[in-house]
Amino acid sequence: MDLLEYQGKQLFKKHGVPVPEGRPAKTVEEAVAAAEALGYPVVIKAQVLIGGRGKAGGIKLAKARGEAEAHAKAILGMDIRGFTVHELYVEQASEIDEEYYAAILLDRTAKKPLAMLSRMGGMDVEEIAAKDPTAIVRLHVDPLIGFQGFHGRRLAYEAGIAADVVKPVVALLSRLYETFVEEDALLVEVNPLLVTKSREVVALDAKVTIDGNSLHRHPETAAMRNPAAEDPQEQMARERGLTYVKLDGNIGILGNGAGLVMSTLDVVAQAGGSPANFLDAGGGSKAEAIVDAVEVILSNPKVTAVLFNIFGGITRCDEVARGLVTAFGQIDVKVPFVVRLDGTNDEEGRKILADASLPNVHVEKTMLGAARKVVELAG
Amino acid sequence: MDLLEYQGKQLFKKHGVPVPEGRPAKTVEEAVAAAEALGYPVVIKAQVLIGGRGKAGGIKLAKARGEAEAHAKAILGMDIRGFTVHELYVEQASEIDEEYYAAILLDRTAKKPLAMLSRMGGMDVEEIAAKDPTAIVRLHVDPLIGFQGFHGRRLAYEAGIAADVVKPVVALLSRLYETFVEEDALLVEVNPLLVTKSREVVALDAKVTIDGNSLHRHPETAAMRNPAAEDPQEQMARERGLTYVKLDGNIGILGNGAGLVMSTLDVVAQAGGSPANFLDAGGGSKAEAIVDAVEVILSNPKVTAVLFNIFGGITRCDEVARGLVTAFGQIDVKVPFVVRLDGTNDEEGRKILADASLPNVHVEKTMLGAARKVVELAG
Amino acid sequence: MSVLVGKDTRLVVCGLTGREGRFHGLNNRNYGTNVVAGMTPGKGGQDVEGIPVYNTVHDAVEKEGANTAMVFVPPAGAADSILEALDAGIELVIAITEGIPVHDMLRVYTHLKRGNARLVGPNCPGILSPGKANVGIIPAHFFSEGNVGLVSRSGTLTYQIGNELAQRGFGNSSIVGIGGDPIAGSSFIDIIQLFEQDDETELIVMCGEIGGEEEERTAEYIAEHATKPVIGYIAGFTAPPGKTMGHAGAIISGSKGTAQAKAEALEAKGVRVGRTPTEVAEIAASMLGAKA
C-alpha cells in the first residue's frame, strides 16, 4: 500500500526522522488556514501517488495569503499523470543548500533490507544511476542485527557527503530504518534528503510503501488507505475480497490461483486477444464469490467477452458452475462467456451448465481451446 | 542497580505489564492522600531493597483512613533486615485467587536470557525449587529472535497454569521480556504473579535489576538511584568514580585492577587479617585518585591499618607514591600504612616514599610480605 | 525415491483443529501420509479423527517423533509457528499460509539460515510425492508416480502443467510448490539440487512467474551444475509493471522481474522454455519419448 507524502511524513515524525512542519488540507480554506498557522513562506504540494508532481505544476511556493489561496485553488482537482488531486500538503518552506537521496527497501534477491544513500538527490534514483553509477552507495542489513551505527557511517563516508552533516545523516538513516521495520514497510525513500542553508538535515519528501499483509497490526496505517485514489473496479473487488487487477483490453478473465490466471492472460494474448483484467477467485472459490467476481468483471464497460478458466483442486468445478448460474440469474449479462472446467468435479460442473443452458455460454475442455474461442467471440 | 518495587512497576507499566494502581509516598501525609485517592482497601508497602518485607511487618492492609495513617506511621522508618524504610508504596488491594511466579534473567552460562514460570508463586524461587523442582519451567530465549508467542505458550502449558489465564499470562511474559530488553535489565521478577478472583492477571510485586553500564541510555532510570539506601562510604566512592565495596573487617585495602584487589583480600585473610573493603583504584590511577581513595578508606571508622598493593602496568608506581604523599599532607592519618609497589616505575615510587619519610608508612617488596605486615600492624 | 516428503515423513499439522487444517490434514492422511500429530494451543489432549493434538510442536516431537511440520496457522501467528517448529527440531517445515508479513519472513529466513532445517513456502501448495506422501493442498488424484520432478511458484498452474504431462503419460517423482511470496524458504535452486540427487527424477520442470530474480539466478545455476534436463515455464508475459498479480511476490518493479527477461535468461543458458503449459508438456514428451 503506497502512502501519500504527508502520511509517510507522519510515520517519519513518529520515529524521529526530521521533517519540516506541515499540515494536510482537503479544501482551499483548510490550505489557507494551514499556511496562516505555519507562517509564510509555505509550499503547497499536491498529494498524489505518482512522481513528477513538481514538473506538472503540483508544487508551488506561496509567500503570502493570496498566493496560498491561488495555488491551493489551482492544484486541488488538478490531473497529474492520470491522478486527480484530492488533497494538499502545506509545508514550511526550506532553504535548500544540498540535496541527497536516501532509501531503505526490501531486496528480495538478497532476502535482506537494502539501505541506499547518494549525495546526488532531487532526481530519480534511476537518473542518478545513469549520471554516475558510483554516486549511489548500497549496503545490506542483517535483519536480526538491524541497522547499526557502522552501516550509517559506511554509507555516509562512501557516498562522500559533507563532513559536517555526517552525524545527523547517520542518525536520520537509523531512524529511517526503524520506520522501515516497525511500520512493516517495503520501501521508505527520502528524495530529496535536504541539507538546509543552516546545515540542518530534513526529509523533504517521503515515499513509503507498506506491506499490505501487515495492516492487521497497524490499524492507524490501514486507515490511511485512500479509496479516492483507487480504480473503482479494483476498489469494488477489494471490498469483496477478490484479487483483481484492471488491464487495458476487452476480454474479462477469471481463474483460480494467481499463476493459472497469469498463464491464462498470456495464452489469451498469444491467441490474439487482449485481457481486460486479472481476477483470481482464489482457492476453494464458492458460488457467492463467483457471483461477486462476475459483477466486478462486468462493471468494466470495455469487456466484450469473458473467459472462466478453472482447474479444480480445492476449488470444485460444480461450485463454480452453480455460481455462474446464480450470477446469470441476478445480472443481465450481455456478453458471451467461455467456460473451461477441469479437475475436481468437472463433469458435474459441465452438467450443471448444460442443464441451465445459459444464453451465450460456451463450454470448452482445454485452456488453449477456451482461449481461442473467447478471442473469436470478443471480436 | 536494584530498583524499589514501585520503580520497577513504573517500568512494567510503561511496557504494558499489568500492575495494580498505586502511588509512592515519602511521608505519612502523602501515604494517606494516596490511599484516599486510590480508594480503600489499600496495601501500604515498605520500599526497601531486601526481601521478606511481609514477615517483618512492612506490608499492611488498610481498610480506612485511620488504618492507612497508622500503618504508614509504623512502617516509615522501620528497620527491615538492616535497611531503613524511607519510602512507601500505597497500592489498591487485590483479591488473590492464585499466585504464580515469573522471571526473566541473564543466564551468563548459556549467554542467553532465561525465562522462568511457575504455578507456585508467593514464595522464594529457591523455596519453590526445594518443594517441587518440576514446578519451575525454564526456557532460554535467542537474543536475536526475541521472545516469541511459542516461548510463552511452552512456559504456560509446561508449568500447568490454569487454562483460562494462559493467554493473559503469555501476553504478560511477552511484555516482561520487552521490559527486560528495552530497559537493559539483568533481572525482572514478578512474585507473585497474581490471578485475581475475577481472573485478571497482574504483577503484584516487581523485582528489577538494571545493568549499571546501560544507564547512559536510560536517564530516567538512572535518576531512580536511591542514595538513602546506599552505604555512605560506597556512595562517597561512587561519587568520586572509585570502585569500592565495604566489608566487615578492619584492614583498609587499595589495589589496581579488580582481580589483584580480590587476590589481595584473599592473601590478607590467609595471613589472618580481615579486610575492611575492596577498593580498585583502576588502571592508570593518578595521584588525585589516590588522595580520593585514601579519604574513602579512612572514612570507615573501623579501619586500623591500610594496605596498598600496586602492581604497576599502566598504573605508574611513582604516581601512586606521589598521591600517597599528597594525601598525607591533606589528611590527618592516624593508622599505619603498608605499601607494596612493584612494576612500572617501582624504584622511583619507593624513592619518593623514602624521601618523604611519611610517619608510620612501611614499604614491602612482595604481596605476601605486605599482607603479613599489615595484619601484624592492624592488631 | 522422491524428495522432501515420502514414507519417512512423520507429520505434525500446526492448526489441525482449524477448518482448513482439518480438511487438508485428513486428506493428506487419507492419501497415506503419516500424520502423527496436530498442534493447536489450548487443544492439547483432544484428537482429530484419532490424530492426537498437542499444545506445542515440542510435545508433538517428543511424544510422536514428528520430523515434518505443516503450517496452516493464520498469517498473524504463522511466523511464530514456523519458529516454534524450528525450535522444536523439526527438519522440514512446509508453510501453506498466505499473507505472512514480509518483515516476519525476513526474520524467519535469516534465522533459518543459521541452522540446517529447511522451509518450503510460505504461501505454497505443499509437496506431493505421488504414491508416497502428500503434505499440503495439492489435489493428488491428478498425479501418478513417474520421473518428472516439478517445482513451481504457483499452485493451480502446477496442476495444469502436471495434468498436461499426465495426459501424455508422464508421472512425477515429486511436485514441490515453493510459493508465491517475495521471501520464500526454498528456492528453485534448492529444489533442483534435490532433484539432481534423486534417482527417480529424469527430467525437471520449473514453473516460474514474474517478480524477483530467482529464475535468472536459477538459469546460472543450471548452466553450471545441472546434469539432468530442465524445462522452464514463466507466467505473466502480459502483466503490467507495478501491479501485484495475485501473489505478493508476482510484481514487476521498474524493468526488473519481467517474464520476457526470465525466459530469455533461461534460454540463454540452454534451458528450453515452453510458452504455454501445453508446450511444456510437448517439450517434455519430445525429450523423454512419448509414452502413453
Added chain:
Amino acid sequence: MSVLVGKDTRLVVCGLTGREGRFHGLNNRNYGTNVVAGMTPGKGGQDVEGIPVYNTVHDAVEKEGANTAMVFVPPAGAADSILEALDAGIELVIAITEGIPVHDMLRVYTHLKRGNARLVGPNCPGILSPGKANVGIIPAHFFSEGNVGLVSRSGTLTYQIGNELAQRGFGNSSIVGIGGDPIAGSSFIDIIQLFEQDDETELIVMCGEIGGEEEERTAEYIAEHATKPVIGYIAGFTAPPGKTMGHAGAIISGSKGTAQAKAEALEAKGVRVGRTPTEVAEIAASMLGAKA
C-alpha cells in the same frame, strides 16, 4: 609459536586517535606489533605517527589488509565497533573497552557464533605473545618468551602471576586476558584449546575469579580433553555474596559462583589450584623443574 597474535597479526586500532587508543596503539607498535591502521569516524585521511587512520574498519581491511582489530571505543559505541569489525571480515577482535552494556554483548555474542570470527574480551587487557606481538594494555617488559600459556579473567592479577613465574625463570608462549565481563567472547575452554594445539606451550595457567560457572565448565573440559598440565588460581575467596567486585562479572549470586566451589571443581578433576599467586608459581616450578 604462540596463540591468536603473532608475526602474522595486521592490527587495526578502533579508536586510535583517542588518548588511550593512541597511547597503547603506539606502545603495541613499539613492541613490534604490525599496527597497520587506525579507525576513527571522521578522521579518515589523518595519521597517528605514520599509522594511517580510516573512517571505517572496512577501509582498513581493504586498504591495509588488517586481520585483527583492537577496540578502544567508549562503551556506548563499542558493540557497534565490534559488529563493524566482524562485518568487515576481521578474524580476531580484541575488545579492551570496559562497561559495555550486557544486552549489547548478548546480541554481539549471538551474532558472533553465526560466523567463524573470534572475539576476546571485552573488558580485557588484551593478548601478549612475548617476542612476537602485543595487542592491548599488558605491560610487556615483565614477560619473556617461554613455555607457559596464561589465560585470565583479570589483568593486573595476570601480571602478578606472570611476574612470580618470571622470577622463577619461566617465560610465556602467550598471555590471554579473556576479561571480567559476564558475557565474554572467548572462554577459558576456547583458549585452552588453542594452547593445546600450540607447540611452544607446555604448561597452562588459568586464572579465574568469582562469578558464573566458566571455571566449573572448564574443569569438566580439562578432565576430558586436556593433555597438557593445567594449574588454576581463583581470586575472591573472601568476596561476600551479591556484591560486584570491580568486574561486572565478578559477583556471587546466591550460592553460585563462589571461589571455593570453583577451586573444588577444578581440584575434583585433578587440576592443582594455587591459593596465592606465589603458590601458583611454586606449583609451576615443581612441575616444569626449576630453571633460573
